[in-house]
Amino acid sequence: MLIDGHGRVVNYLRVSVTERCNFRCQYCMPEKPFSWVPKENLLSFEELFLFIKVAIDEGVTKIRITGGEPLLREDLDSFIEMISNYKPDIDLAITTNGYLLSDTAQKLKDAGLKRLNISLDSLKPEVAYKIAQKDVLAKVLKGIDRALEVGLGVKINMVPLKGINDNEILDIMEFCRERDIKVRYIEYMENHHATETLRGMHGKEILTKVKERYKIYALGREGSSPSFNYRTEDGYEFGLIDPHKHDFCESCNRIRLTAEGHLIPCLYFDEALSIAKHVKRGDIKGATEVLSKVLRDKPKENRWSIDNQEDISSRAFYQTGG
Ligand code: SAM
Ligand code: SF4
Numbered sequence: 001m002l003i004d005g006h007g008r009v010v011n012y013l014r015v016s017v018t019e020r021c022n023f024r025c026q027y028c029m030p031e032k033p034f035s036w037v038p039k040e041n042l043l044s045f046e047e048l049f050l051f052i053k054v055a056i057d058e059g060v061t062k063i064r065i066t067g068g069e070p071l072l073r074e075d076l077d078s079f080i081e082m083i084s085n086y087k088p089d090i091d092l093a094i095t096t097n098g099y100l101l102s103d104t105a106q107k108l109k110d111a112g113l114k115r116l117n118i119s120l121d122s123l124k125p126e127v128a129y130k131i132a133q134k135d136v137l138a139k140v141l142k143g144i145d146r147a148l149e150v151g152l153g154v155k156i157n158m159v160p161l162k163g164i165n166d167n168e169i170l171d172i173m174e175f176c177r178e179r180d181i182k183v184r185y186i187e188y189m190e191n192h193h194a195t196e197t198l199r200g201m202h203g204k205e206i207l208t209k210v211k212e213r214y215k216i217y218a219l220g221r222e223g224s225s226p227s228f229n230y231r232t233e234d235g236y237e238f239g240l241i242d243p244h245k246h247d248f249c250e251s252c253n254r255i256r257l258t259a260e261g262h263l264i265p266c267l268y269f270d271e272a273l274s275i276a277k278h279v280k281r282g283d284i285k286g287a288t289e290v291l292s293k294v295l296r297d298k299p300k301e302n303r304w305s306i307d308n309q310e311d312i313s314s315r316a317f318y319q320t321g322g
Contacts, residue, residue: 002059002291004265004298011061012224012254015048016321017076018068019259023097024133025121026195027159027188029318042259045079047279051257052083054287062091064117066321068259071100077111084112093117095157095322099136101143105150115153117184118144122165123175130164148179156183160206162199169209177236184227184239189267189304193316203228203242210238224253249301255294256320263294264320268302270313 002010019037021029052063063083070076071094084092093115094108101118108116120140122128128137147154158165158172169185176183188200207230210216214232221228226248227239242248256264261276273294278286303312313320 002295004295006300008252010253010255010295011059013055013060014064014066014254014256014321016067016258017065017070017073019319020072021067021069021318022072022099023136026131027198029193030195037260043261043276043279049082050279051275051287053086054284054291056087058291064093064095066095068318069097070094071096071104077107080108080111080113098140098143102146105146105152109150109152113152116147117155117157119157120172121158122168123171127165154181156181157186158183159186159188160201161188162201166201169206170213173238182237182239184241186241187244189243191312191317192314203240206240221251224251243302244304246305258319263290265294265298266302267320268313269299270315
Protein backbone atom coordinates (compact mmCIF):
# COMPACT_ATOMS: atom_id res chain seq x y z
CA MET A 1 0.00 0.00 0.00
CA LEU A 2 1.28 3.51 -0.82
CA ILE A 3 0.95 6.04 2.00
CA ASP A 4 2.09 9.65 1.75
CA GLY A 5 3.81 11.81 4.37
CA HIS A 6 0.42 12.93 5.71
CA GLY A 7 -1.00 9.42 6.14
CA ARG A 8 -3.17 9.46 3.02
CA VAL A 9 -3.45 6.27 0.97
CA VAL A 10 -2.36 6.95 -2.61
CA ASN A 11 -3.89 4.51 -5.10
CA TYR A 12 -4.55 6.69 -8.14
CA LEU A 13 -2.03 7.48 -10.91
CA ARG A 14 -2.80 9.97 -13.68
CA VAL A 15 -0.58 9.49 -16.73
CA SER A 16 -0.20 12.24 -19.31
CA VAL A 17 0.86 10.58 -22.57
CA THR A 18 1.38 13.82 -24.51
CA GLU A 19 1.33 17.56 -23.86
CA ARG A 20 0.17 18.20 -27.44
CA CYS A 21 -3.39 19.12 -28.15
CA ASN A 22 -5.68 19.76 -31.11
CA PHE A 23 -7.73 22.35 -29.11
CA ARG A 24 -6.61 25.70 -27.71
CA CYS A 25 -8.92 25.93 -24.70
CA GLN A 26 -8.73 29.36 -23.16
CA TYR A 27 -8.45 27.96 -19.64
CA CYS A 28 -5.61 25.55 -20.51
CA MET A 29 -3.60 26.19 -23.68
CA PRO A 30 -4.90 29.36 -25.36
CA GLU A 31 -1.83 29.56 -27.56
CA LYS A 32 0.42 26.96 -29.08
CA PRO A 33 3.46 26.74 -26.77
CA PHE A 34 6.67 28.31 -28.04
CA SER A 35 8.06 24.79 -28.42
CA TRP A 36 6.80 21.29 -27.71
CA VAL A 37 8.85 18.82 -25.74
CA PRO A 38 11.10 17.16 -28.38
CA LYS A 39 9.74 13.74 -29.37
CA GLU A 40 12.98 12.05 -28.22
CA ASN A 41 12.34 13.27 -24.67
CA LEU A 42 8.96 11.55 -24.49
CA LEU A 43 8.90 8.19 -22.78
CA SER A 44 7.80 5.31 -24.98
CA PHE A 45 4.72 3.32 -24.00
CA GLU A 46 7.05 0.50 -22.87
CA GLU A 47 8.92 2.93 -20.57
CA LEU A 48 5.71 4.41 -19.16
CA PHE A 49 4.40 0.88 -18.69
CA LEU A 50 7.48 -0.13 -16.71
CA PHE A 51 6.65 2.56 -14.16
CA ILE A 52 2.94 1.71 -14.25
CA LYS A 53 3.78 -1.88 -13.33
CA VAL A 54 5.84 -0.60 -10.37
CA ALA A 55 2.93 1.61 -9.28
CA ILE A 56 0.40 -1.22 -9.61
CA ASP A 57 2.63 -3.63 -7.71
CA GLU A 58 2.98 -1.03 -4.93
CA GLY A 59 -0.77 -0.47 -4.59
CA VAL A 60 -2.17 1.71 -7.39
CA THR A 61 -5.66 0.49 -8.34
CA LYS A 62 -6.83 3.34 -10.54
CA ILE A 63 -5.14 4.76 -13.64
CA ARG A 64 -6.30 7.62 -15.83
CA ILE A 65 -4.69 8.35 -19.19
CA THR A 66 -4.77 12.04 -20.01
CA GLY A 67 -2.76 14.83 -21.66
CA GLY A 68 -2.75 17.20 -23.64
CA GLU A 69 -5.07 15.25 -25.83
CA PRO A 70 -4.31 11.55 -25.26
CA LEU A 71 -6.03 10.39 -28.46
CA LEU A 72 -3.36 12.25 -30.44
CA ARG A 73 -0.77 9.71 -29.32
CA GLU A 74 -0.50 7.01 -31.94
CA ASP A 75 -1.43 3.44 -30.96
CA LEU A 76 -2.93 4.47 -27.64
CA ASP A 77 -5.04 1.31 -27.78
CA SER A 78 -1.86 -0.81 -27.57
CA PHE A 79 -0.90 1.03 -24.36
CA ILE A 80 -4.38 0.46 -22.92
CA GLU A 81 -4.03 -3.21 -23.80
CA MET A 82 -0.65 -3.50 -22.02
CA ILE A 83 -2.14 -2.11 -18.82
CA SER A 84 -5.41 -4.03 -18.90
CA ASN A 85 -3.61 -7.32 -19.69
CA TYR A 86 -1.27 -6.77 -16.74
CA LYS A 87 -4.12 -6.08 -14.32
CA PRO A 88 -7.54 -6.82 -15.85
CA ASP A 89 -9.45 -5.51 -12.83
CA ILE A 90 -7.65 -2.14 -12.80
CA ASP A 91 -9.94 0.88 -12.86
CA LEU A 92 -8.64 2.25 -16.17
CA ALA A 93 -10.03 5.40 -17.77
CA ILE A 94 -9.17 8.15 -20.26
CA THR A 95 -9.92 11.88 -20.14
CA THR A 96 -10.35 13.28 -23.64
CA ASN A 97 -11.76 16.26 -25.48
CA GLY A 98 -13.66 13.71 -27.61
CA TYR A 99 -12.68 15.17 -30.99
CA LEU A 100 -11.06 11.98 -32.30
CA LEU A 101 -13.29 9.58 -30.41
CA SER A 102 -15.79 8.58 -33.06
CA ASP A 103 -13.02 6.75 -34.96
CA THR A 104 -11.23 5.30 -31.94
CA ALA A 105 -13.92 4.33 -29.41
CA GLN A 106 -14.33 0.73 -30.63
CA LYS A 107 -10.56 0.10 -30.71
CA LEU A 108 -10.19 1.47 -27.18
CA LYS A 109 -13.06 -0.65 -25.92
CA ASP A 110 -11.58 -3.76 -27.57
CA ALA A 111 -8.23 -2.97 -25.90
CA GLY A 112 -9.86 -3.17 -22.46
CA LEU A 113 -10.88 0.42 -21.73
CA LYS A 114 -14.00 0.70 -19.59
CA ARG A 115 -14.56 4.38 -18.98
CA LEU A 116 -14.02 7.83 -20.44
CA ASN A 117 -14.40 11.36 -19.15
CA ILE A 118 -15.20 13.68 -22.01
CA SER A 119 -14.90 17.45 -21.76
CA LEU A 120 -17.98 19.31 -23.00
CA ASP A 121 -18.17 22.99 -22.10
CA SER A 122 -21.00 24.09 -24.37
CA LEU A 123 -23.78 22.81 -26.60
CA LYS A 124 -23.65 25.95 -28.73
CA PRO A 125 -21.24 25.67 -31.67
CA GLU A 126 -20.14 29.30 -31.40
CA VAL A 127 -19.48 29.08 -27.65
CA ALA A 128 -17.60 25.78 -28.01
CA TYR A 129 -15.61 27.54 -30.75
CA LYS A 130 -14.88 30.49 -28.48
CA ILE A 131 -13.57 28.25 -25.69
CA ALA A 132 -11.57 25.73 -27.77
CA GLN A 133 -10.73 28.30 -30.48
CA LYS A 134 -11.75 25.76 -33.11
CA ASP A 135 -15.00 24.45 -34.59
CA VAL A 136 -15.25 21.37 -32.39
CA LEU A 137 -18.80 20.73 -31.21
CA ALA A 138 -20.18 18.45 -33.96
CA LYS A 139 -17.22 16.07 -33.77
CA VAL A 140 -17.22 16.00 -29.96
CA LEU A 141 -20.95 15.15 -29.91
CA LYS A 142 -20.36 12.39 -32.48
CA GLY A 143 -17.55 11.07 -30.26
CA ILE A 144 -19.84 10.98 -27.21
CA ASP A 145 -22.54 9.09 -29.17
CA ARG A 146 -20.01 6.58 -30.46
CA ALA A 147 -18.50 5.95 -27.03
CA LEU A 148 -21.97 5.20 -25.66
CA GLU A 149 -22.82 3.00 -28.67
CA VAL A 150 -19.78 0.77 -28.14
CA GLY A 151 -20.62 0.41 -24.46
CA LEU A 152 -17.99 2.61 -22.79
CA GLY A 153 -18.90 4.29 -19.51
CA VAL A 154 -19.02 8.05 -20.04
CA LYS A 155 -18.87 11.03 -17.70
CA ILE A 156 -18.91 14.64 -18.88
CA ASN A 157 -16.61 17.37 -17.53
CA MET A 158 -17.69 21.00 -17.80
CA VAL A 159 -15.68 24.06 -16.70
CA PRO A 160 -18.19 26.92 -16.20
CA LEU A 161 -16.78 30.35 -17.08
CA LYS A 162 -18.41 33.65 -16.25
CA GLY A 163 -19.97 35.40 -19.23
CA ILE A 164 -19.06 32.56 -21.60
CA ASN A 165 -20.89 29.31 -20.79
CA ASP A 166 -22.33 30.01 -17.32
CA ASN A 167 -25.83 30.05 -18.82
CA GLU A 168 -25.42 26.45 -20.03
CA ILE A 169 -24.98 24.71 -16.70
CA LEU A 170 -28.54 23.37 -16.80
CA ASP A 171 -28.45 22.65 -20.56
CA ILE A 172 -25.39 20.44 -20.10
CA MET A 173 -27.13 18.73 -17.19
CA GLU A 174 -30.22 18.02 -19.34
CA PHE A 175 -27.99 16.68 -22.13
CA CYS A 176 -26.44 14.25 -19.63
CA ARG A 177 -29.76 13.30 -18.00
CA GLU A 178 -31.19 12.35 -21.40
CA ARG A 179 -28.26 9.99 -21.94
CA ASP A 180 -28.18 8.72 -18.36
CA ILE A 181 -24.61 9.91 -17.84
CA LYS A 182 -23.08 11.95 -15.06
CA VAL A 183 -21.90 15.54 -15.41
CA ARG A 184 -19.12 16.89 -13.21
CA TYR A 185 -18.73 20.63 -13.01
CA ILE A 186 -15.10 21.65 -12.47
CA GLU A 187 -14.23 24.96 -10.86
CA TYR A 188 -11.88 26.89 -13.11
CA MET A 189 -8.37 26.65 -11.63
CA GLU A 190 -6.35 29.79 -12.12
CA ASN A 191 -3.02 29.15 -13.84
CA HIS A 192 -0.29 31.13 -15.57
CA HIS A 193 -1.09 29.74 -19.02
CA ALA A 194 -4.81 30.56 -19.24
CA THR A 195 -6.28 33.65 -20.88
CA GLU A 196 -5.85 36.35 -18.25
CA THR A 197 -9.36 37.77 -18.45
CA LEU A 198 -11.12 34.45 -17.70
CA ARG A 199 -13.22 34.25 -14.56
CA GLY A 200 -14.43 30.92 -13.30
CA MET A 201 -17.54 30.18 -11.33
CA HIS A 202 -17.23 29.24 -7.70
CA GLY A 203 -18.84 25.93 -6.69
CA LYS A 204 -21.55 27.77 -4.76
CA GLU A 205 -22.48 29.80 -7.85
CA ILE A 206 -22.68 26.63 -9.94
CA LEU A 207 -25.01 25.04 -7.38
CA THR A 208 -27.17 28.18 -7.29
CA LYS A 209 -27.74 27.80 -11.04
CA VAL A 210 -28.73 24.14 -10.63
CA LYS A 211 -31.08 25.09 -7.79
CA GLU A 212 -32.97 27.45 -10.12
CA ARG A 213 -34.52 24.26 -11.55
CA TYR A 214 -33.96 21.47 -9.02
CA LYS A 215 -34.01 20.92 -5.31
CA ILE A 216 -30.70 19.17 -4.56
CA TYR A 217 -29.29 17.04 -1.76
CA ALA A 218 -25.59 16.76 -0.88
CA LEU A 219 -24.31 13.18 -0.95
CA GLY A 220 -20.64 13.81 -0.10
CA ARG A 221 -17.39 12.75 -1.69
CA GLU A 222 -17.29 9.33 -3.30
CA GLY A 223 -14.34 7.72 -1.47
CA SER A 224 -11.27 9.75 -2.39
CA SER A 225 -12.86 11.17 -5.53
CA PRO A 226 -12.23 14.88 -6.05
CA SER A 227 -15.89 15.15 -6.97
CA PHE A 228 -18.44 16.10 -4.31
CA ASN A 229 -21.69 14.44 -5.33
CA TYR A 230 -25.24 15.80 -5.27
CA ARG A 231 -28.63 14.32 -6.16
CA THR A 232 -31.61 16.18 -7.55
CA GLU A 233 -34.93 15.40 -5.90
CA ASP A 234 -35.92 13.28 -8.90
CA GLY A 235 -32.80 11.12 -8.51
CA TYR A 236 -30.20 12.46 -10.97
CA GLU A 237 -26.64 12.42 -9.57
CA PHE A 238 -24.03 14.98 -10.56
CA GLY A 239 -20.64 16.06 -9.24
CA LEU A 240 -18.77 19.23 -8.38
CA ILE A 241 -14.97 19.37 -8.39
CA ASP A 242 -14.12 22.24 -6.09
CA PRO A 243 -10.36 22.60 -5.52
CA HIS A 244 -10.89 26.06 -3.98
CA LYS A 245 -12.60 24.44 -1.00
CA HIS A 246 -10.52 24.01 2.16
CA ASP A 247 -11.25 20.30 2.67
CA PHE A 248 -10.55 19.38 -0.98
CA CYS A 249 -7.09 17.90 -0.31
CA GLU A 250 -7.89 15.94 2.85
CA SER A 251 -8.52 12.69 1.00
CA CYS A 252 -6.22 13.30 -1.98
CA ASN A 253 -5.18 9.90 -3.30
CA ARG A 254 -3.35 10.79 -6.51
CA ILE A 255 0.00 11.47 -8.13
CA ARG A 256 0.75 12.38 -11.72
CA LEU A 257 3.24 11.17 -14.31
CA THR A 258 4.06 13.33 -17.34
CA ALA A 259 4.98 12.10 -20.80
CA GLU A 260 8.62 13.04 -20.07
CA GLY A 261 8.68 11.03 -16.86
CA HIS A 262 8.20 13.72 -14.21
CA LEU A 263 6.40 12.33 -11.20
CA ILE A 264 4.30 15.12 -9.69
CA PRO A 265 2.81 14.96 -6.19
CA CYS A 266 0.45 17.97 -6.48
CA LEU A 267 -1.00 19.89 -9.43
CA TYR A 268 -0.61 23.22 -7.65
CA PHE A 269 3.12 23.11 -6.95
CA ASP A 270 6.24 22.93 -9.18
CA GLU A 271 7.90 20.08 -7.26
CA ALA A 272 8.53 16.91 -9.27
CA LEU A 273 11.10 14.14 -9.57
CA SER A 274 12.03 12.30 -12.74
CA ILE A 275 11.75 8.56 -13.26
CA ALA A 276 12.98 8.85 -16.88
CA LYS A 277 16.54 7.61 -16.45
CA HIS A 278 15.37 4.69 -14.32
CA VAL A 279 12.72 3.41 -16.72
CA LYS A 280 15.03 3.90 -19.70
CA ARG A 281 17.49 1.41 -18.20
CA GLY A 282 14.85 -0.87 -16.70
CA ASP A 283 15.86 0.05 -13.15
CA ILE A 284 12.81 -0.93 -11.13
CA LYS A 285 14.52 -0.31 -7.78
CA GLY A 286 15.44 3.26 -8.79
CA ALA A 287 11.90 3.99 -10.04
CA THR A 288 10.44 2.61 -6.78
CA GLU A 289 12.76 4.85 -4.74
CA VAL A 290 11.64 7.95 -6.67
CA LEU A 291 8.02 6.96 -6.08
CA SER A 292 8.68 6.69 -2.32
CA LYS A 293 10.36 10.12 -2.21
CA VAL A 294 7.51 11.78 -4.10
CA LEU A 295 4.98 10.27 -1.69
CA ARG A 296 6.96 11.31 1.36
CA ASP A 297 7.10 14.94 0.14
CA LYS A 298 3.53 15.22 -1.21
CA PRO A 299 2.18 18.60 0.00
CA LYS A 300 -0.65 18.63 2.50
CA GLU A 301 -2.87 20.89 0.40
CA ASN A 302 -3.06 23.16 -2.61
CA ARG A 303 -3.47 26.90 -2.19
CA TRP A 304 -6.31 27.69 -4.58
CA SER A 305 -8.39 28.81 -1.61
CA ILE A 306 -5.88 31.60 -0.94
CA ASP A 307 -6.04 34.89 -2.84
CA ASN A 308 -2.29 35.27 -3.23
CA GLN A 309 -1.39 32.63 -5.83
CA GLU A 310 2.37 33.20 -5.82
CA ASP A 311 3.26 29.50 -5.34
CA ILE A 312 1.17 28.29 -8.23
CA SER A 313 3.05 25.92 -10.53
CA SER A 314 4.52 27.27 -13.74
CA ARG A 315 3.85 23.86 -15.31
CA ALA A 316 0.80 23.92 -17.57
CA PHE A 317 -2.21 21.66 -17.06
CA TYR A 318 -1.71 20.28 -20.57
CA GLN A 319 1.68 18.98 -19.34
CA THR A 320 0.45 17.55 -16.05
CA GLY A 321 -2.82 16.22 -17.42
CA GLY A 322 -5.07 18.56 -15.43
N1 SAM B 1 -7.53 17.09 -23.42
C1 SAM B 1 -8.31 16.31 -22.52
C2 SAM B 1 -9.56 17.04 -22.11
O1 SAM B 1 -9.65 18.24 -22.34
O2 SAM B 1 -10.44 16.40 -21.55
C3 SAM B 1 -7.54 15.86 -21.31
C4 SAM B 1 -6.59 16.83 -20.66
S1 SAM B 1 -7.36 18.20 -19.84
C5 SAM B 1 -5.97 19.05 -19.21
C6 SAM B 1 -8.10 17.39 -18.44
C7 SAM B 1 -9.23 18.13 -17.80
O3 SAM B 1 -8.72 19.30 -17.21
C8 SAM B 1 -10.35 18.57 -18.73
O4 SAM B 1 -11.60 18.12 -18.24
C9 SAM B 1 -10.28 20.07 -18.71
O5 SAM B 1 -11.55 20.65 -18.85
C10 SAM B 1 -9.67 20.33 -17.34
N2 SAM B 1 -8.99 21.61 -17.23
C11 SAM B 1 -7.99 22.09 -18.00
N3 SAM B 1 -7.62 23.31 -17.59
C12 SAM B 1 -8.40 23.61 -16.52
C13 SAM B 1 -8.51 24.73 -15.65
N4 SAM B 1 -7.74 25.80 -15.79
N5 SAM B 1 -9.41 24.69 -14.65
C14 SAM B 1 -10.21 23.61 -14.50
N6 SAM B 1 -10.15 22.52 -15.28
C15 SAM B 1 -9.27 22.53 -16.29
FE1 SF4 C 1 -6.42 20.49 -24.90
FE2 SF4 C 1 -7.77 19.39 -22.91
FE3 SF4 C 1 -6.23 21.55 -22.48
FE4 SF4 C 1 -8.45 21.81 -23.90
S1 SF4 C 1 -8.31 21.20 -21.74
S2 SF4 C 1 -6.42 22.65 -24.45
S3 SF4 C 1 -8.58 19.90 -24.94
S4 SF4 C 1 -5.53 19.55 -23.06
